[in-house]
Amino acid sequence: MILLDKPYVSKFLKETIEKYNFPTLDTGNVIEKGELSLIGSEQIVQHFRDNTNSRIYTNSENSINWVLNHLSFTKLPEYINVFKNKIEFRKLIQGMYPDFYYKEVLLKDLDEVKLDELPMPFIIKPAVGFLSLGVHKVVDENDWLRVKQLIREEFTDAQALFPIEVVNASSFLIEEVIAGEEFAFDAYFDENGEAVVLGVLKHLFASEKDVSDRVYYTSKELIKAYLPQFKQFVQDLGEQVELKNFPVHIEVRVDEAGKLVPIEVNPMRFGGWCTTADLTHLATKLNPYHCFLSNIKPDWDQILNEMDDEIYSLIILDNSTKIPSSQISHFDYEKLLNRFCNPLELRKIDYKLYSIFGMLFTKTPRDEFHEIEEILVSDLCDLVIEESH
Incomplete structure (x- = not known):
């Protein structure tokens, strides 16, 4: 079963729902009338009461509130909390990473933080949050003053946009800075708790201080190199909570010595805004939504054998212009598309x-990868026109 909510449902997810006739509930008035055949809340609740191995997927964490309210008799609220709350998550994996430094601090106590007691540099992020909202790297005392101010501004804006469950400020x-290259991948746990990995993406950054989500990419080479290690990590993780019939989106870093440290695990979904699963499908022809809901384990040997050698990227065009979005009248999508050999969607x-x-x-x-490197560092200013006053 699928819960759909704002901010975005992709064409590919809608087509998957129709093709496989997955029972679907719209929890956020996000589907146009007549666009999909929808069911009511009672049918999902009854299904979970009748079948302990029921599975539910949501495209958005906005639906978490619905799950907590309607499916409190299942294991789902427990699974969600241990991952959604990043402090609970660090406690959960403390046995796997005993030397890892982390500390909780309340928004109102930011000014009380003693910098000389913290590892420098460090990362600060909301205990409950998503996207890169409120995530900052702090390198020195001056930086800390700047970051505190930024956090206060960001959370004033965000609370008007998103439910309190999603952005709890x-x-x-x-926590200490996690060294290494960053990766994201989708996975699920079957009815026996076995981990199934549904693709591997690398998260590129423009600089040491960059914490944005501008570029993720996948390729045959990347999947082949990291799939076994990621599967083992997910299996170990699942055993900490005895996860079953549950989808996750995981972000990790792997250092030069090959040591993996998780950044976070997002419950009940793959990448937000229907991103990572859709990118995996474009690159591999695998349908991660179908795999999870129909309990299909990908034959990675066959998939890799049939894949081409090109690089498939997701580019998130966040507003990096330093011009407030409210003051921008136009974004030149045509000019953007002309910068790429093969834009897919x-x-x-x-x-x-x-x-x-x-x-x-x-x-x-591969020999045109500079187009990805260029958009990674672009501030996008040449693609926008400001409102005239």
Whole structure:
């Protein structure tokens, strides 16, 4: 079963629902009338009462509130809390990573933090949050003054946009910087608790201080290199909570010595805004939604054998112009598309509401990878026109 909610449902997810006739509930008035055949809350609740191995997927964490209210008799609220709350998550994996430094601090106590007691540099992020909202790297005392101010501004804006369950600004996690390259991947646990990995993506950054979500990519080479290690990690993780019939989106770093440290695990979904699962499908022809809901384990040997050698990227066009979105009258999507050899899908987003101009999926030959490196560092200023006053 599927719960659909704002901010975005992709064409691919809608097509998957129709093709496989997955029972679907719209928890956020996000589907146009007559667009999909929908069911009511009672049918999902009854299904879970009748069948302990029921599975539910949501495209958005906005639906978490619905799950907590309607499926409290299942294990789902327990699973959600241990991952959604990043402090609970660090406690959960403390046995796997005994030397890892983390500390909880309340928003109102930011000024009381003693810097000389913290590892420098460090990361601060909301205990409950998503996207890169409120995530900051602090390198020195001056930086800390700047970051505290930024956090206060960000959370004033965000609470008007998102439910309190999604952005709970009261508590923050301070933790040591995790070294290495960053990866994201989708996975699920079957009815026996076995981990199934549904794709591997690398998260690129423009600089040491960059914490944005601008570029993720996948390729045959990448999946082949990291799939066994990621599967083992997910299996070990699942055994800490005895997870079953549950989907997750995981972010990790792997250092030069090959040591993996998790950044976070997002419950009940794959990448937000229908991103990572859709990118995996474009690159591999695998349908992660179908795999989870129909209990299918990918034959990775066959998939890799049939894949091409190109690089498939997700480009998130966040507003990096330093011009407030409310003051931008136009974004030049055509000019953007002309910068890429093979744009696969462009999703235009209401940037005045979400401060994201859109999302672009591309296919790039290895020898043209500079087009991805260029958009990674671009401030996008040449693609926008400011409102005239």
